[in-house]
Amino acid sequence: MTGATESQGPLSVPSRAGVLPLVGGTLALDFANTTSGIGSAHWLEHLRQPVHVLAWALHAGLIDPVALTEWTEALADAAMESLLPRALALRAVIRRVALDLMAGNSGAAADRAALAIELQRCGGTGTLKPSPDGYQWHWQGVAPETILGPLVVSAIALPRWSAEGRLKLCPGEQCGWLFMDLSKNRSRRWCEMQVCGNRAKSRRYQRARHQADP
Numbered sequence: 001m002t003g004a005t006e007s008q009g010p011l012s013v014p015s016r017a018g019v020l021p022l023v024g025g026t027l028a029l030d031f032a033n034t035t036s037g038i039g040s041a042h043w044l045e046h047l048r049q050p051v052h053v054l055a056w057a058l059h060a061g062l063i064d065p066v067a068l069t070e071w072t073e074a075l076a077d078a079a080m081e082s083l084l085p086r087a088l089a090l091r092a093v094i095r096r097v098a099l100d101l102m103a104g105n106s107g108a109a110a111d112r113a114a115l116a117i118e119l120q121r122c123g124g125t126g127t128l129k130p131s132p133d134g135y136q137w138h139w140q141g142v143a144p145e146t147i148l149g150p151l152v153v154s155a156i157a158l159p160r161w162s163a164e165g166r167l168k169l170c171p172g173e174q175c176g177w178l179f180m181d182l183s184k185n186r187s188r189r190w191c192e193m194q195v196c197g198n199r200a201k202s203r204r205y206q207r208a209r210h211q212a213d214p
């Protein structure tokens, strides 16, 4: 997690959707990490307007930068009104499912149903293209599905990552970011060592110093 300080509320700082570190290891988790510190005084929400979803999608490579003007203009169209609410609903489902999987559950039936509905909506506009690993979903055009389709496809792969013990939650204070541990010995602990890891290290150092030198 980056960007949280003592006094920030979820709406008190500019959205950083377009510059957030993409450390989740997979699209669904990078998308889940567009908020942090949920439930704490340090809660940050980076998806507050449809344009923030576009900024993140561009950052994550889901939108062709050449078409950015077209995307931005399209936000005025009725067809794009569903983008932000569907994105936020999908993000909430991804977070819940990931936490359930890490707790050893297979996810709530309602969340699986929500993923299925979004997959059906997006699948109706997607195509399958050959790739070295088989077929790959592909979306094009200026529509919510071009952004949400790849996210929901990434989300339904989470159980596989969880089964391999690679799905993790950063233990950083007021963080809550999710990530895939792709390290050989599955030893990755932090979303970003230089942020949450160093903060924890610094707190340990301060405590030790305090105890040694009261």
Ligand SMILES: [Zn+2]
Residues within 6 Å of the ligand: 001, 170, 171, 172, 175, 176, 177, 190, 191, 192, 196
């Ligand atoms: Zn973290």
